[in-house]
Amino acid sequence: MAQQRFHQTGILTRFIIKRDRLRLPIWLIALLITSLATAWSFTDLYQNEQERQSIAQTMINPATTAMIGPGHGLDNYTFGAMMAHQMLGMTALVVGIMSILLVVRHTRAQEEDGRLELVHSLPTGSLANLSATLIVVVGLNILLALATGFGLASLSIESMDLEGSLMYGAGLGAVGIFFAALTTCLAQLTESSRGAIGLAIAMLIGAYLIRAIGDVSNETLSMFSPFGWIQATEVYVNDIWWPLLLPLVAAFIFTALAFQLNVKRDVEAGLLPTRAGRSRASFLLQSVPGLVFRLQRTSLIFWGIGMLILGATYGSVLGETEVFIEDVEMMQEFISAEAGLSLTEQFLAMLMSVIAIASTIPALISILRLKGEEKRNRLEQLLAHPVSQPKLYGTYVLMALLTGTIMLTLATLGLGGTAVATIDNEIEFFTFMEAGLVYLPAMWVMVGVTALLLGFMPKAASVIWFYLLYSFVVVYMGGMFQFPEWMEFVSPFGNIPELPIDEFNVWSVALLSGLALLLVIVGGMAYRRRDIEG
Amino acid sequence: MPVLETNQLTKAFGDFNALNGVNIEVNQGEVFGFIGPNGAGKSTTIRILLGLMKASSGSASIFGRDTWKDAVEIHKRLAYVPGDVNLWPNLTGGEVIDLFGKLRGGIARERRDELIERFKLDPAKKCRTYSKGNRQKVALVAAFAADADLYILDEPTSGLDPLMERIFQECVMEARSEGKSVLLSSHILSEVERLCDRVGIIREGAIIESGTLADLRHLTRTQFVIETKQPIEGLPSLPGVHDVVEKDRSYTFQVDSEHVEKVMPHISKYGVVKLESAPPTLEDLFMRHYEGESVEAGGES
Numbered sequence: 068m069a070q071q072r073f074h075q076t077g078i079l080t081r082f083i084i085k086r087d088r089l090r091l092p093i094w095l096i097a098l099l100i101t102s103l104a105t106a107w108s109f110t111d112l113y114q115n116e117q118e119r120q121s122i123a124q125t126m127i128n129p130a131t132t133a134m135i136g137p138g139h140g141l142d143n144y145t146f147g148a149m150m151a152h153q154m155l156g157m158t159a160l161v162v163g164i165m166s167i168l169l170v171v172r173h174t175r176a177q178e179e180d181g182r183l184e185l186v187h188s189l190p191t192g193s194l195a196n197l198s199a200t201l202i203v204v205v206g207l208n209i210l211l212a213l214a215t216g217f218g219l220a221s222l223s224i225e226s227m228d229l230e231g232s233l234m235y236g237a238g239l240g241a242v243g244i245f246f247a248a249l250t251t252c253l254a255q256l257t258e259s260s261r262g263a264i265g266l267a268i269a270m271l272i273g274a275y276l277i278r279a280i281g282d283v284s285n286e287t288l289s290m291f292s293p294f295g296w297i298q299a300t301e302v303y304v305n306d307i308w309w310p311l312l313l314p315l316v317a318a319f320i321f322t323a324l325a326f327q328l329n330v331k332r333d334v335e336a337g338l339l340p341t342r343a344g345r346s347r348a349s350f351l352l353q354s355v356p357g358l359v360f361r362l363q364r365t366s367l368i369f370w371g372i373g374m375l376i377l378g379a380t381y382g383s384v385l386g387e388t389e390v391f392i393e394d395v396e397m398m399q400e401f402i403s404a405e406a407g408l409s410l411t412e413q414f415l416a417m418l419m420s421v422i423a424i425a426s427t428i429p430a431l432i433s434i435l436r437l438k439g440e441e442k443r444n445r446l447e448q449l450l451a452h453p454v455s456q457p458k459l460y461g462t463y464v465l466m467a468l469l470t471g472t473i474m475l476t477l478a479t480l481g482l483g484g485t486a487v488a489t490i491d492n493e494i495e496f497f498t499f500m501e502a503g504l505v506y507l508p509a510m511w512v513m514v515g516v517t518a519l520l521l522g523f524m525p526k527a528a529s530v531i532w533f534y535l536l537y538s539f540v541v542v543y544m545g546g547m548f549q550f551p552e553w554m555e556f557v558s559p560f561g562n563i564p565e566l567p568i569d570e571f572n573v574w575s576v577a578l579l580s581g582l583a584l585l586l587v588i589v590g591g592m593a594y595r596r597r598d599i600e601g
Numbered sequence: 602m603p604v605l606e607t608n609q610l611t612k613a614f615g616d617f618n619a620l621n622g623v624n625i626e627v628n629q630g631e632v633f634g635f636i637g638p639n640g641a642g643k644s645t646t647i648r649i650l651l652g653l654m655k656a657s658s659g660s661a662s663i664f665g666r667d668t669w670k671d672a673v674e675i676h677k678r679l680a681y682v683p684g685d686v687n688l689w690p691n692l693t694g695g696e697v698i699d700l701f702g703k704l705r706g707g708i709a710r711e712r713r714d715e716l717i718e719r720f721k722l723d724p725a726k727k728c729r730t731y732s733k734g735n736r737q738k739v740a741l742v743a744a745f746a747a748d749a750d751l752y753i754l755d756e757p758t759s760g761l762d763p764l765m766e767r768i769f770q771e772c773v774m775e776a777r778s779e780g781k782s783v784l785l786s787s788h789i790l791s792e793v794e795r796l797c798d799r800v801g802i803i804r805e806g807a808i809i810e811s812g813t814l815a816d817l818r819h820l821t822r823t824q825f826v827i828e829t830k831q832p833i834e835g836l837p838s839l840p841g842v843h844d845v846v847e848k849d850r851s852y853t854f855q856v857d858s859e860h861v862e863k864v865m866p867h868i869s870k871y872g873v874v875k876l877e878s879a880p881p882t883l884e885d886l887f888m889r890h891y892e893g894e895s896v897e898a899g900g901e902s
């Protein structure tokens with residue numbers, strides 16, 4: 068009986084490899100190149116030990132720790148230590164995403180499209196497809212581990228020996244295998260592939276956040292995350308192998324559980340119940356604004372929670388800035404050049420620009436939905452009702468402006484709230500709110516530019532993402548690279564007074580708000596005038 | 602005054618002229634069949650009528666108002682069903698129907714429930730899970746539940762099974778009996794023949810024929826199968842007679858509708874034993890235009 072369940076796993080395995088004969092090598096090669104190229108570029112970027120050591124100093128701050136981990140061997144920051152600190156966690160995150168997407172693609176997505184039913188009607192075991200998927204994805208991760216390991220060792224960079232390199236590769240592979248196995252379980256629960264991917268990615272992000280919070284506050288907490296486990300190997304510094312057993316043991320348990328769940332349920336059914344929907348519209352869904360809100364509600368909630376967490380994460384570490392920076396002499400000279408202001412305040416100003424740009428993302432996603440709806444041909448029916456084009460446009464623009472405003476407010480509240488609670492109150496809560504909300508006009512301009520594009524050239528509207536990326540680079544890294552002034556000037560974020568460092572400047576804030584309004588109006592006139600494409 | 606009227610409507614997409622002067626007219630209480638092959642320009646015409654696109658030249662009006670400028674006013678009294686219904690995946694069919702109803706200012710609940718029942722639609726399911734036919738039912742229920750004066754239906758039955766198609770036809774006939782007007786774009790000819798008072802045939806962006814079905818039948822040929830006692834002399838050379846096939850004194854041939862009158866007396870002289878005639882169908886009409894095209898196109902090779 069048990070053997071029967073796995074009947075023809077071999078054939079299905081080959082079939083999956085054949086179907087993905089491009090996809091699998093692309094993932095593998097892209098990840099491999101990223102690791103090798105980064106390691107190689109380090110040797111170029113830092114010519115001597117002193118340079119490496121000075122970059123290590125700048126890494127010692129809570130924000131960086133939250134983002135990439137605490138790092139090991141910072142007092143002797145070799146290329147290996149650098150690689151493990153700056154690249155391992157982030158690359159593992161991408162490997163996790165790869166595993167999730169591949170597993171869902173060959174399990175739940177297959178079922179959803181009704182293809183699996185066909186496979187099951189052939190003489191194949193009921194668990195054959197699930198095990199074939201695992202064989203392929205686990206195999207890919209092992210291959211990635213070995214290729215990365217030997218590849219890094221082959222660069223013969225000092226401090227990156229064979230054992231360390233193999234461990235680095237194994238760390239990536241172990242996280243990949245962990246999420247592959249976890250996803251096979253989750254794919255049993257939901258009825259749709261979207262649901263399975265959503266659940267798995269949420270777990271992935273959750274695991275990363277647990278590590279981030281643990282690393283800044285309580286190291287034991289980090290040991291509840293696979294990202295914490297691979298960090299615990301202290302690869303290239305102390306080379307501890309045993310933590311890599313943890314993800315593999317967990318993967319084994321998840322796999323066993325997935326097989327159990329798979330046997331218990333029917334093909335195409337999910338274990339989580341799907342609710343029957345409403346057969347009548349609620350009072351909310353009675354108008355265009357109601358519809359637009361309803362369509363964005365879920366994403367609004369998730370982004371809202373995300374921004375609150377983001378703000379709170381930064382806020383909880385802000386208090387430690389002083390402590391960290393006091394330890395590092397060089398850093399002190401570097402920042403306290405600005406007299407009369409605490410380091411925390413300077414750090415705060417920089418954080419706020421990043422938070423404002425992050426909050427702009429959901430606002431842009433929101434307004435770009437208008438284009439998405441047009442592309443999916445859903446506007447046609449809406450506009451065949453007594454709904455005017457300007458009304459539709461206005462609703463989407465307003466929704467986007469509101470979304471961005473709420474997101475920035477939430478992130479600032481999260482930051483201010485936790486900071487005030489943890490810092491011995493040298494900065495008032497109001498200062499935080501002011502420093503964050505002063506960016507609202509910049510965000511509105513970004514929405515306005517998108518609106519303008521939607522009116523004049525909807526096909527090109529996505530270029531707004533490059534503009535946002537550009538803004539991020541010039542505003543966040545501007546100080547480091549010393550860009551010419553006009554480069555900051557062409558981004559709305561570069562024209563906002565950086566509170567609490569700068570003075571509040573009514574003019575730039577008012578002018579940007581006016582510009583946003585103008586962009587929205589001109590975009591709307593163009594939108595009214597153009598054809599709605601099917 | 603016609604309910605809907607277009608005058609020399611043209612539409613260019615870049616260099617390509619999708620419409621080259623479309624003239625159609627739908628009168629009060631009439632079902633107008635708008636037929637033509639794929640890519641002929643039916644949907645483009647309809648999108649202009651709905652005010653979603655601006656005509657390159659010419660004019661279009663509904664209820665005497667300009668379709669581009671007064672779209673919102675016009676839409677208060679109009680219901681539209683597209684051929685490819687795209688709905689929001691995470692709303693249920695029932696929610697979409699109610700939303701559309703509300704946008705028009707409210708729908709009668711009993712009428713809505715009755716139509717859902719008739720079309721056998723499960724309104725509690727998410728649109729994501731609906732088949733093409735079910736999505737079409739959602740749009741049809743929303744349209745017929747609306748108390749509109751004009752229905753614009755663009756190939757509305759392409760995903761429906763025959764049983765549902767029948768229900769759809771009932772709904773159209775009910776609407777007409779209430780004095781409402783319908784513009785029905787279709788390539789299902791039997792449907793058009795059953796429902797439409799007048800038809801317009803569009804090809805390559807221009808109306809090539811229009812009129813009542815009776816009018817158009819003048820342009821078609823009637824098919825005859827005849828057996829006579831004596832062989833018929835000179836049948837192929839009679840005016841208006843085509844495609845004669847003779848087999849043991851059984852003749853199969855076609856006659857141009859306007860010549861039937863003259864051909865019949867000639868045949869009757871030879872002692873008719875059996876006579877079958879098939880009335881001209883819209884399909885013949887359609888095919889003849891099609892053939893015309895392929896003969897022209899094939900002429901060069």
Ligand SMILES: Nc1ncnc2c1ncn2[C@@H]1O[C@H](COP(=O)(O)OP(=O)(O)O)[C@@H](O)[C@H]1O
Pocket residue numbers: 600601614617619637638639640641642643644645646
């Ligand atoms: N937005 C557009 N851009 C370019 N060409 C289009 C567009 N919409 C329609 N067309 C072209 O116009 C012609 C008429 O299309 P359509 O009106 O959809 O035909 P029908 O509905 O009769 O099948 C087709 O050749 C189609 O490719």
Ligand SMILES: [Mg+2]
Pocket residue numbers: 640643644645684755756
């Ligand atoms: Mg069409």
